[in-house]
Amino acid sequence: MSVVRDTVVDMPPRESPSPRWCAVGRSGTAPGGLAAVELDESGGRSPEIPIPADGLANFVAAREAEAPRRWVWADTPAVYPALLTAGVRVERCHDLRLCHQILRNSVLVRDRAALHAATQWAVAPDPVEEPRAPLMPALFELEAGSARRPTVPDSLSEVLAEFDRQRSAIDSAAEPNRIALLLAAESVGALIAVELTSAGVPWDTEEHDRILSEALGPRPAPGAKPAALLAVGEEVRAALGDPSASLDSPPKLLRALRAAGIEASSTSRWELAEHEHPAIPPLLHYKKLARLLSANGWNWLDEWVRDGRYRPVYVPGGVVTGRWASSGGGALQIPRSLRPALRADPGCLLVSADVSQLEPRVLAAMSGDRAMAAAGAGRDLYAGIVESGAVATRQDAKIAVLGAMYGGTSGDSGRLVPRLRRAFPAAMRLVDDAAAIGEQGGIVTTWLGRSSPPPGEEWQGVQAAASLPGAGRREEEHARRIAREFGRFTRNFVVQGTAAEWALAWMGELRRRLFAFDPVHGETPMAASGPVFSARPHLAFFLHDEVIVHAPRAHAEAVASAIEESAQAAGRLLFGDAPVDFRLDLRISERALKD
DNA sequence: GGTGAAAGCGCG
DNA sequence: AAAGCGCGCTTTCACC
Known part of the structure; x- marks a missing residue:
């Protein structure tokens, strides 16, 4: 009984009267039906247990009462919504799709060959792009015409084979082996994500409408623009002296601004705010309103809120x-x-x-930086950093900390980060090391074991080209720039990922x-x-x-x-x-x- | 008529 | 035109 399988894989650890995993998938012997297999610690397997075509929820409910170790299935969103609808909640699962992704990429896992060979499990990170397969009652069945297969295999035999591969991979991970904890966390996340959708956010449609009306005026007829938006738009055009100026198209707006003597190079809010002109305040207001309307206006409400959720x-x-x-x-x-x-x-x-x-505290914990931990103990972390004497104000502390985690080099952040480096050397060493690895095209890993993706072929190509004897300054500078960009990515990856x-x-x-x-x-x-x-x-x-x-x-x-x-x-x-x-x-x- | 990139802005 | 990370979404516009 390894430590990994015995305690860590369960999050949180619990006494289970039934210390067996229960794998579910499409039956190989009963076409169109489902089946389950129970697995124990030592690799023992029960015979296939047939599940009636419309009986998955009942089956799961009955087994769940015995507290199985974990449900093992291919893809939580393909199974769990229907269970919740039927009133069945599960305590824990092992989501093979998500766990495969982590294990396949983690450099801490020594034996990844079998996972890499299992290409049918390597799917695009976002499976929501296309409609999912229908969920119940025929669980993994294709619905004629409308849906596609799940993005990963769903037959019981494939499920069992993949679970075997993953258990071997977990056992092969380098010490301290926290990867099982990561898989448990990722899998409970898969359950929670489905549960959040199922329960929904309680949404007060009237309050939303009130907020919209207050800002934009009453809801307009379909296709028409709200009164307040039109009025502010007219204000902008008047101030520009251009009654036909287009405000919704950045290129056209930019031309109109230029014609009115505003030398902007983009129409983004922060740049517009730099210019003094009577058209600027109403224009910023207009953009605010237009954003609210298009992103979260009445159309959003109609589309996304039903029955108060x-x-x-x-x-x-x-x-x-x-x-x-x-x-x-x-x-x-x-x-x-x-x-x-x-x-x-x-x-x-x-x-x-x-x-x-959250992120600086996580950084303090994973780097073991006691000074940084002390700065955040029982108080606002930024206030603690000020008290430590590293910087003068809370605002400076915030800029310095964000600069440390994002890789800020210029401006206030470039000035303040070195002070942080003196005050919190352990924390800064962790992120600086992560950045150095990224600049060389390397891979970094979070506290629990999720590894960053390597740079792409193009990145490698640029670096290779810049190191050739005939490379010019332009190529070298370009290579340096994208190397630093990748370093900022890996610097942030370890902190954001661990958070x-x-x-x-x-x-x-x-x-x-x-x-x-x-x-x-x-x-x-x-x-x-x-x-x-x-x-x-x-x-x-x-x-x-x-x-x-x-x-x-x-x-x-x-x-x-x-x-x-x-x-x-x-x-x-x-x-x-x-x-x-x-x-x-x-x-x-x-x-x-x-x- | 569909597709994809870019701009811009919302969140952490 | 962000400096300094990670996203999703809407709109516009060039292009096929």
């Missing part, structure tokens, strides 16, 4: 660093001005939490605690959250370092404690007893606040 689709592992991406509705870009539309159901509250300075791992651990822990709450009986609150999540606190929103839980009133205080405890638990899970605390801003309210 906004249901975005999250894409775990959608970003190379391991952050989630989203698909549809722009879940990760909801403007703060619209946050008040996020509103708890009657009888419920929102418990919101965001982590203060994403912490966030997954935080949510995984929180999810488990939330489900231990007693459902609220009587009138069922949060009915629109579906059979699994109504009546009990559930995650409703996630944004990199921020969560919102939708909870019955009676549970709100306890939920806040659970969020806090989960953050500390995540810190311990990843970093042991590193003296870094992850501070939260916690808020309990009926609606999310702008800020």
Whole structure:
């Protein structure tokens, strides 16, 4: 019994009365049907257990009651939505598609040959591009005409073979072997992502409409522009002295600006703000309104909010660093001005939490920089950096820290980062080393073991060309520039990626605690959250370092404690007893606040 | 008429 | 024209 399989792979560790994995896939013997196989520690397998074509939810519910070690399946979003709809939640799974991606790329995994050979599992990072295969009741069946096959294999035999490959790969990882923890975190993320869509964000359509109307005027007829937008547009044209100026096309707008004597080189907001001209303030206002309308206007509302819920689709592992991406509705870009539309159901509250300075704290923990950990202990990290004497103001501290993590070289950041380097040498060495590796075209790896992609062929080609004897200055400068760019990417990768791992651990822990709450009986609150999540606190929103839980009133205080405890638990899970605390801003309210 | 790149801006 | 990372989405426009 290896340490990896025995304790770490389970997140969080638990006593399981049934310490076996349960793999599910399309049956090889019963065409069109599903089947399961149970696996034990020593590689033993049960015979195929047939699952009735329409009986997956029942099967899973029954087995789940026995607390299997993990469900093993190809692709969580192909299976889990239908289970939730049927009222069945699972505690833990192993998502083969996501885990394959991590293991195939991680340089910590010594035996990757078998995974690399399994090309059918190497899929594009974003499988949401095309419609997914239908989910239930024929789980993995193709629906005539409309859908395509899942992006990864789904037969039970393929599932079992891939799981074998992955277990070997996990065991072959270099010490300290944290990759199983990463796979557990990634897989619980896959469950959470589906659950978030299923439960939805409680959305107050009237409040959204009120915010839009206040800014833009009443909702216009389809195809027409809102009154306030038109009025501000006229103001801009008047100030430009150009009644026909086009404001929506950057090239045309630029010409109009030039004609009015504004020497701008682009029409981006920050550059326009540099110029003094009566047309500038209304133009900035116009751009603000136009953005609100096109990105989150009434059309967005019609398309994305149904029955009081906004249901975005999250894409775990959608970003190379391991952050989630989203698909549809722009879940990760909801403007703060619209946050008040996020509103708890009657009888419920929102418990919101965001982590203060997550990434620098993660950097302090993974680098073991005690001075940086101390700067953030029990207070605002930037205030602590000021107190340490490294920089003079909180603003400077922030610029310096961001510059350290992003690779800032010029301006304030270029001036301040060296001071940070003196005050926090261990933390800075970690990111500086990561940057140096990237500049040489190397690969870096997060705390738990997610590796960065190598530079592309073009990058390699430019470097090779620049090192040839006949290379000119232009080529050398170009090569240097893109080498530094890649260094900034790898510098940031280790921090952003490890922060994403912490966030997954935080949510995984929180999810488990939330489900231990007693459902609220009587009138069922949060009915629109579906059979699994109504009546009990559930995650409703996630944004990199921020969560919102939708909870019955009676549970709100306890939920806040659970969020806090989960953050500390995540810190311990990843970093042991590193003296870094992850501070939260916690808020309990009926609606999310702008800020 | 569809496709893809670029610009611009929202989020962390 | 961002300096300094990672994304998604809408609009415009050149091009096939």
